[in-house]
Amino acid sequence: MERYILTIDQLEELYSIIKDEYKLISPTLKDGVIQYSQNIDFKDLPFGYTQMESAGFYTVKTTDDCYFSYIRPYNSLKQFLRPPKVNFMTVRRIDNNLTFEYHLKYEKYAFFDVRRCDLKALYILDKVFIENKYPDIQYKTVRENMFIVGVNCLKASDVCFCESMDINFEEGYGADIFITEIDKNFLVEVLTEKGKNFLNKIKLKKQQSMNLNKKEEVIEKFKTTIKKKLNTENLKDILYSKIDSPYWEELGKRCLSCTSCTQVCPTCFCFDIREENSLDMKVSERYFVWDSCFNQTFATVHKFNLREKISHRYRQWLMHKMAYWQDQFGTFGCIGCGRCITWCPVKIDIQIETQKLRDL
Numbered sequence: 327m328e329r330y331i332l333t334i335d336q337l338e339e340l341y342s343i344i345k346d347e348y349k350l351i352s353p354t355l356k357d358g359v360i361q362y363s364q365n366i367d368f369k370d371l372p373f374g375y376t377q378m379e380s381a382g383f384y385t386v387k388t389t390d391d392c393y394f395s396y397i398r399p400y401n402s403l404k405q406f407l408r409p410p411k412v413n414f415m416t417v418r419r420i421d422n423n424l425t426f427e428y429h430l431k432y433e434k435y436a437f438f439d440v441r442r443c444d445l446k447a448l449y450i451l452d453k454v455f456i457e458n459k460y461p462d463i464q465y466k467t468v469r470e471n472m473f474i475v476g477v478n479c480l481k482a483s484d485v486c487f488c489e490s491m492d493i494n495f496e497e498g499y500g501a502d503i504f505i506t507e508i509d510k511n512f513l514v515e516v517l518t519e520k521g522k523n524f525l526n527k528i529k530l531k532k533q534q535s536m537n538l539n540k541k542e543e544v545i546e547k548f549k550t551t552i553k554k555k556l557n558t559e560n561l562k563d564i565l566y567s568k569i570d571s572p573y574w575e576e577l578g579k580r581c582l583s584c585t586s587c588t589q590v591c592p593t594c595f596c597f598d599i600r601e602e603n604s605l606d607m608k609v610s611e612r613y614f615v616w617d618s619c620f621n622q623t624f625a626t627v628h629k630f631n632l633r634e635k636i637s638h639r640y641r642q643w644l645m646h647k648m649a650y651w652q653d654q655f656g657t658f659g660c661i662g663c664g665r666c667i668t669w670c671p672v673k674i675d676i677q678i679e680t681q682k683l684r685d686l
């Protein structure tokens with residue numbers, strides 16, 4: 327593997343050549359939150375900011391420790407790979423004939439600064455949308471043309487519990503290059519040919535030798551900042567044995583079924599297909615829209631709602647993340663990013679609730 331040490335100026339150069347070739351998505355501070363957004367200038371990356379997050383709480387403050395001082399953004403890659411609402415087809419009735427226009431877009435995205443938890447989320451989404459009998463062509467095409475710059479976290483927030491959720495701190499999970507900030511310089515590890523091509527375009531004086539122990543030190547130091555832990559040993563079977571626990575009713579009394587958790591979750595992928603027809607019934611627009619297992623009609627089949635109570639919907643969500651997903655895809659559906667904890671208006675914490683259920 328080729329490795330380079332870049333200065334902040336060289337990192338800016340790398341950023342701008344990626345931006346020249348791709349529709350670049352990167353984090354920025356906008357509307358009071360750190361979020362992935364398009365077409366961000368290098369100077370508008372949220373260097374020097376960090377989030378304070380806890381159950382139902384979010385704020386941003388400045389810090390001057392390092393450049394990559396913030397944690398993962400509040401939104402995730404799914405917002406771009408599977409946007410909340412996409413008009414993908416128009417059907418027109420002209421005389422007695424129907425015409426079909428398809429609007430699927432195959433954007434050439436690059437993502438700058440994807441943390442290890444979100445790379446694992448991408449690995450999970452790939453299993454859902456690509457690695458099955460009927461791959462989603464739009465998702466698959468966008469994924470194949472994507473460029474990803476991974477970045478190692480330097481500090482966890484109070485909601486992160488990624489270390490418990492099989493996040494591999496050594497491999498890149500599909501990133502093209504991986505950056506570790508070391509003493510305000512950047513170790514860049516080149517993982518693919520696409521990554522190599524970009525690095526070759528920067529006038530790097532020479533490939534420098536380096537002490538890789540420094541990178542390990544950064545990762546180990548980061549791990550010491552993760553305070554939240556979930557015991558996942560035999561978790562699937564333990565949760566299956568709690569399927570009729572009265573504790574689900576307690577959770578159902580607290581949960582508002584607002585869907586906030588599923589919207590921010592990087593691995594929640596459920597969507598619906600909706601039709602909007604013109605009043606004269608000559609034009610019909612067809613959309614993908616995000617759906618949620620917390621929606622009242624989500625499990626309605628032939629007017630019969632299989633999950634009428636909120637407790638049933640909460641149980642479905644938690645069980646899918648922590649148990650069913652393992653049977654379906656061979657992995658947890660949760661990457662421990664903590665977004666659902668931060669954005670739950672009634673402070674329901676999936677790590678605490680899962681731990682409680684296993685300990686009952």
Ligand code: SF4
Pocket residue numbers: 587590591592593594647659660661662663664665666667676
């Ligand atoms: S369930 Fe919560 S902690 Fe787990 S991946 Fe989704 S948002 Fe992150």
Ligand code: SF4
Pocket residue numbers: 580581582583584585586587588620669670671672673674
């Ligand atoms: S767990 Fe929280 S965020 Fe999720 S639906 Fe219930 S109230 Fe909303």
